[in-house]
Amino acid sequence: MRMSIEFSTRVARAWDGARACENAQMRAAPLVLPASLVTALRAARSVAVLTGAGVSAESGVPTFRDAQQGLWAQFDPRELATPSAFARNPKRVWDWYAMRRDMVARVAPNPAHFALAELERRVPDFLLATQNVDGLHRRAGSVRVVELHGNITRVRCSAEGTVVAQWREPADALPPRCPACGAYLRPDVVWFEEMLPADALAAAEDAARRCDVLLVAGTSAEVYPAAALPELAQRAGALVVEVNPNETPLSADAGHVLRGPAGVVLPALVAAAFPG
């Protein structure tokens, strides 16, 4: 299992804007929920969920790799989401995350987030592992959540790692500093080349190994180690279900693929499995 966040070759190509937009299915396809899937979800004692940026798309939070509006189509992650980028230009990185933090504060959870919170209430053993840093799952009422890539609403000391609740923007062109040691503050997110929080990853892997059903929603399934969770679940015998309007590297191996926006598919699936 790879521990630090890695780019795949496909991601590198996406930076160059080479990938075509494949959103046609998002507009057209009628939603079909296979009876065997509905039955399996209803019968499951243990459900795990892996979410990505697509689950927050209908809240107005941009994804990363969608060809036109994705953040990595407009910004180079090597300049914004790596420790070396922060070392080179801390203020630029700080400001970019501050802009996204403000944006996240202005949006609200969507029906996909609420459906997953409802699913948690219906299943005895449940874990939601998210790559999203926006905190929208908790705001929708999810409790058993692990944030694999941190949380953009928090800020921590870049030297000691201590979370800092309050800070003031300095007048000079530098990020604010840690009140304890004076090092720059940084967003409490995981950057490329950094390790994921070990306890969050371990909890997600445990859940993947023991679940009966793994729902994988709104992720391009390209960024490791999160992208390894479906295979882990499948090898342990789970039914893996992808919810995504577009094809991903997972699509060919998933037990079921539900093509459509998470805000439509997930409420329909949860309502079908747990009516009333």
Ligand code: OAD
């Ligand atoms: P991506 O931007 O890579 O993928 C988003 C996925 O959501 C794509 O497969 C879309 O087809 C799908 N999608 C778009 N709209 C959707 C909708 N309404 N409903 C369901 N799916 C939809 O985002 P992630 O897979 O989350 O890491 O990216 C993983 C990590 O790469 C992120 O956590 C971030 C990024 O670089 C860091 O910043 C370290």
